[in-house]
Amino acid sequence: MDGGTIDDVKQLLVKLAVIAEQLDTRSRGALQRIDTSATALDRSAQRWTEGGEDFSRKALETIGAQARDSIAGATRQALAPLDAQLRHAAEAAKWAADALAEQRKLLTQAQQSLVRRGLLALLVGSVLAAGGSGYLAWRNMHSAALGDDVLEAVRSGALVRCPDSQSLCVRIGTRPHRSGGRGEYLVVQP
Numbered sequence: 001m002d003g004g005t006i007d008d009v010k011q012l013l014v015k016l017a018v019i020a021e022q023l024d025t026r027s028r029g030a031l032q033r034i035d036t037s038a039t040a041l042d043r044s045a046q047r048w049t050e051g052g053e054d055f056s057r058k059a060l061e062t063i064g065a066q067a068r069d070s071i072a073g074a075t076r077q078a079l080a081p082l083d084a085q086l087r088h089a090a091e092a093a094k095w096a097a098d099a100l101a102e103q104r105k106l107l108t109q110a111q112q113s114l115v116r117r118g119l120l121a122l123l124v125g126s127v128l129a130a131g132g133s134g135y136l137a138w139r140n141m142h143s144a145a146l147g148d149d150v151l152e153a154v155r156s157g158a159l160v161r162c163p164d165s166q167s168l169c170v171r172i173g174t175r176p177h178r179s180g181g182r183g184e185y186l187v188v189q190p
Contacts, residue, residue, distance in 0.1 A: 006103070009096045016089040023082050030075055038068050158188045 041064045153159040153170075162169040172186050179185040 006100065009100065013093050013096060016093055020086055020089060023086055027079055027082070030079070034068075034071050034075055037071060038064075041067055153188055 044060070044064075150159065158171045160169055160171075161167070170186070170188050172188065177187040179187050
């Protein structure tokens with residue numbers, strides 16, 4: 001379910017709750033009117049019985065009971081469709097709540113998976129950054145060592161500007177030594 005569908009379900013639940021509240025209010029009002037009518041009928045019957053004969057009393061009790069039964073039956077009959085609608089709405093609300101709970105569980109699992117992947121990516125990135133920094137430091141140390149060697153060669157006079165040009169000249173001594181796998185380098189003499 002996407003966010004819009006969840007909002008639609010939430011709105012449906014709110015509407016169902018409002019309908020249920022209205023039905024409950026109407027039911028309470030109808031029952032209160034029934035009780036009021038029954039109480040009024042009982043009072044009327046009591047007044048008649050106090051001043052009337054035994055026959056009148058029995059007739060009024062019968063009429064009151066029949067009226068109560070008729071009113072209660074009519075009320076039950078009138079409220080039956082509303083009760084069915086309310087039950088259907090409650091079932092739909094339960095289904096929606098179950099669906100939301102399942103989605104919450106799936107979203108929690110997906111979130112945990114993303115967090116684990118993110119942490120793994122941070123770990124790999126950290127290892128790569130540390131390795132890259134170590135390599136750069138190692139390379140800079142070698143460059144610095146070469147720079148120190150060149151500086152020492154300049155101080156000792158083994159590396160100078162050639163007197164007859166702007167090129168660099170290297171003192172190799174009277175018997176130069178060769179270096180490298182094929183002898184392609186000459187060793188600078190101090």
